[in-house]
Amino acid sequence: MTEPIERGPHPRMAPIVPERSVAGRTLMFLIAIMTFLSGVTLGGVVLVQKSAIAWSSDVGREVTIQIKPIEGEVMESNLRLAVSLAQQTPGVASARALSLEESQNLLKPWLGDGLDLSTLEIPRLVAVQLSDPQDADIAKLQNDLQSIKGASLDTHAAWRQQLNTMAGAIVVTGLLVLALIVIATVLAIIFATRGTMATNREIVDVLHFIGASNRFIAGEFQGRFLIIGFRGGIVGGLAAILFFVLVSIFAGSSGGGNVGAEFGTLFGRFAIGYDGAAGIAAVVPVIAAMTAITSRMTVRRFLSQTS
Amino acid sequence: MIEFSNVGLRYGQGPEILKDLTFRIEPGSFHFLTGPSGSGKTSLLKLLLLSLKPTRGTVNMFDQDVTNLDQDGLLAMRRHIGIVFQEFRLLSHLTTFENVALPLRVLGQPESQYRSNVEELLEWVGLGERMHAHPALLSGGEKQRAAIARAVIARPDILLADEPTGNLDPDLSLRLVTLFAELNRTGTTIILATHELALLDSFEFPRMVLEDGELVFHD
Numbered sequence: 001m002t003e004p005i006e007r008g009p010h011p012r013m014a015p016i017v018p019e020r021s022v023a024g025r026t027l028m029f030l031i032a033i034m035t036f037l038s039g040v041t042l043g044g045v046v047l048v049q050k051s052a053i054a055w056s057s058d059v060g061r062e063v064t065i066q067i068k069p070i071e072g073e074v075m076e077s078n079l080r081l082a083v084s085l086a087q088q089t090p091g092v093a094s095a096r097a098l099s100l101e102e103s104q105n106l107l108k109p110w111l112g113d114g115l116d117l118s119t120l121e122i123p124r125l126v127a128v129q130l131s132d133p134q135d136a137d138i139a140k141l142q143n144d145l146q147s148i149k150g151a152s153l154d155t156h157a158a159w160r161q162q163l164n165t166m167a168g169a170i171v172v173t174g175l176l177v178l179a180l181i182v183i184a185t186v187l188a189i190i191f192a193t194r195g196t197m198a199t200n201r202e203i204v205d206v207l208h209f210i211g212a213s214n215r216f217i218a219g220e221f222q223g224r225f226l227i228i229g230f231r232g233g234i235v236g237g238l239a240a241i242l243f244f245v246l247v248s249i250f251a252g253s254s255g256g257g258n259v260g261a262e263f264g265t266l267f268g269r270f271a272i273g274y275d276g277a278a279g280i281a282a283v284v285p286v287i288a289a290m291t292a293i294t295s296r297m298t299v300r301r302f303l304s305q306t307s
Numbered sequence: 308m309i310e311f312s313n314v315g316l317r318y319g320q321g322p323e324i325l326k327d328l329t330f331r332i333e334p335g336s337f338h339f340l341t342g343p344s345g346s347g348k349t350s351l352l353k354l355l356l357l358s359l360k361p362t363r364g365t366v367n368m369f370d371q372d373v374t375n376l377d378q379d380g381l382l383a384m385r386r387h388i389g390i391v392f393q394e395f396r397l398l399s400h401l402t403t404f405e406n407v408a409l410p411l412r413v414l415g416q417p418e419s420q421y422r423s424n425v426e427e428l429l430e431w432v433g434l435g436e437r438m439h440a441h442p443a444l445l446s447g448g449e450k451q452r453a454a455i456a457r458a459v460i461a462r463p464d465i466l467l468a469d470e471p472t473g474n475l476d477p478d479l480s481l482r483l484v485t486l487f488a489e490l491n492r493t494g495t496t497i498i499l500a501t502h503e504l505a506l507l508d509s510f511e512f513p514r515m516v517l518e519d520g521e522l523v524f525h526d
Contacts, residue, residue, distance in 0.1 A: 211386040
């Protein structure tokens with residue numbers, strides 16, 4: 001009889017497919033990069049769309065009455081009449097005539113400082129804020145303004161149209177880039193999976209000899225690839241969120257000067273917000289699942305070819 | 308249990324490696340498979356392991372024609388067969404215990420269910436103290452005993468061994484074949500391929516001798 005043998009506690013069973021391999025690390029790195037690119041593209045799309053909606057909404061809440069100087073007309077009287085007509089229009093919250101100095105300031109970016117504009121007859125503006133752009137009776141205001149010589153109404157419709165078209169084009173381009181990244185990721189996973197399978201050919205052969213089904217073997221490899229996909233996805237997703245946080249901080253820190261103001265005007269606070277971050281976070285499980293499914297299909301194909 | 312009828316095997320368009328093999332292996336028997344290098348021993352073992360299909364003839368196992376089985380059928384049949392290789396083929400990242408338990412893990416059994424069986428078998432083959440060691444730390448003899456334990460843990464009806472003592476010294480070879488003989492006494496049908504004459508002479512088991520692809524039985 002054999003003597004009793006002192007055995008240590010059983011450590012946790014090691015996975016059948018080893019956790020660490022060169023191919024696995026390469027694949028994780030690749031997935032991290034692809035997730036980062038997907039996250040940045042998705043974040044960029046969200047950013048552009050949010051900014052376009054916000055800008056379009058701001059611009060849409062305001063119309064401008066322009067009164068050109070005409071000989072024989074009293075500008076100040078026309079301005080008061082325009083303000084009064086605007087205030088009587090349904091859907092208008094407020095109307096305010098811009099002072100001469102404010103009007104001159106608007107020209108400074110084009111004409112520069114140091115130019116005496118007092119001798120120049122410049123058109124005057126009335127800024128009209130709408131309480132509800134949908135219900136505002138713009139047609140009535142346009143009709144009423146015909147009683148003032150030289151007056152015209154600018155609803156910024158052309159600008160909004162242009163902005164929406166541009167934002168739409170950027171969003172579509174972003175989604176196209178996202179689709180290309182997904183295709184590139186799938187192809188890369190297929191190559192990496194085949195490489196991993198070739199590296200682990202001995203394991204596959206032994207499993208076949210001891211009676212493992214292709215389904216079992218594929219499941220073992222799929223589990224490994226799912227973990228690799230998750231790890232790579234989390235690293236890439238966090239890097240993408242960090243990227244937007246850093247850009248947001250950078251954009252905020254340069255807010256004092258003209259550059260900051262232009263950034264702010266164009267992109268708001270350059271922040272993708274919680275929904276944008278949630279969108280990037282959602283990329284992680286999608287990439288992980290895509291990795292698992294793609295690798296499973298590749299493994300099954302590999303096994304059916306080799307068994 | 309195993310019945311070959313006019314079985315022939317060729318690789319691609321090459322010459323026939325195995326010619327007109329017709330024989331029957333009874334349950335619980337022990338056969339040495341021998342012959343010079345290149346005589347087709349490994350090819351015959353591959354036919355027996357169902358990893359090759361004959362180019363002609365029929366192979367019956369457990370009263371079933373296995374020549375036209377689909378993937379699932381082959382898999383189910385292969386679970387009745389254990390295999391031991393000359394080069395051990397243990398997975399290097401798994402411990403001895405994990406390597407031996409692998410066939411049961413593949414069958415979906417939980418560790419709690421098979422742990423004591425694996426430990427008992429490892430003790431029986433003399434590896435009780437080495438169950439947590441990885442293959443790199445085992446000697447040639449220990450590796451082969453682990454490989455034998457892995458081959459029999461799922462209680463196969465047939466155990467095939469392809470030159471299992473090829474990498475071992477004569478003393479260890481004798482002890483290992485004794486281990487196979489003990490397994491045979493528990494009812495396992497064994498076909499052990501070897502070309503070591505000293506080993507063949509040490510045991511009185513019938514021999515299947517392959518020469519130029521033809522098989523002759525010697526009792």
